[in-house]
Every structure is written in C-alpha cells, then in structure tokens.
Amino acid sequence: MAAPSSFCHVVYKTHRYNEMIDWYQRVFEARVQHRDDRLCFLAYDDEHHRMAFLNLGPGEAKNASAPRNVPGVHHVAYAWKNLGELVDIYKRLKSYGVLPTRPSGTA
Numbered sequence: 080m081a082a083p084s085s086f087c088h089v090v091y092k093t094h095r096y097n098e099m100i101d102w103y104q105r106v107f108e109a110r111v112q113h114r115d116d117r118l119c120f121l122a123y124d125d126e127h128h129r130m131a132f133l134n135l136g137p138g139e140a141k142n143a144s145a146p147r148n149v150p151g152v153h154h155v156a157y158a159w160k161n162l163g164e165l166v167d168i169y170k171r172l173k174s175y176g177v178l179p180t181r182p183s184g185t186a
Contacts (some may be wrong), residue, residue: 108122
C-alpha cells in the first residue's frame with residue numbers, strides 16, 4: 080500500500096465557530112485564509128488551508144441522526160504522490176466494498 084505523501088487538511092463542523100478558530104489560530108499560530116459567517120480556512124504554512132471550520136450556528140444539534148447538523152469532523156484529506164498511487168488505493172478499498180459517496184474538488 081502506498082502511504083499518503085502528506086496530510087492535507089481537516090474540516091470541523093461546530094457550534095463553537097469563533098472559539099474553535101481562535102483556539103487553532105493560537106495553538107498553530109495559523110493565519111486566516113478565508114473567513115465568513117459560514118466557513119473559515121486557516122493555514123500555518125504554504126498550503127491554502129490545513130484546518131477548516133463549518134459554522135453550524137448557535138446551540139446544540141436537535142437531531143443526532145442528521146449528520147450534516149451535528150458537530151464533529153467533516154473530513155480529513157491526504158495527498159498521494161501521483162494518480163497511480165491513488166488508483167491503487169481506490170481498487171484496494173473497492174475490493175472491501177468501500178466506495179466514494181461523492182467526488183470532491185482537487186487542490
């Protein structure tokens with residue numbers, strides 16, 4: 080198996096939007112790359128972002144069975160050295176019945 084060549088980013092869903100941003104800025108000495116009322120990207124190096132935060136608004140989630148509305152990790156991203164390595168990973172996971180649910184953008 081080809082290990083990822085790097086960790087790319089993690090995205091958090093939170094009701095504590097401003098607190099999370101402040102904490103990660105302080106701990107990682109990160110800078111804001113983009114911030115609005117719904118989404119914030121932070122970086123501590125040359126990447127566009129290493130952490131992102133999705134604002135779920137104030138309060139607690141009302142429906143724990145609605146994954147889009149509950150706090151937690153939205154996704155974690157990794158990079159491989161080339162498309163061949165990524166295809167190999169896809170084939171291996173497919174053999175276990177693990178398939179993507181939807182495509183995402185590229186870096």
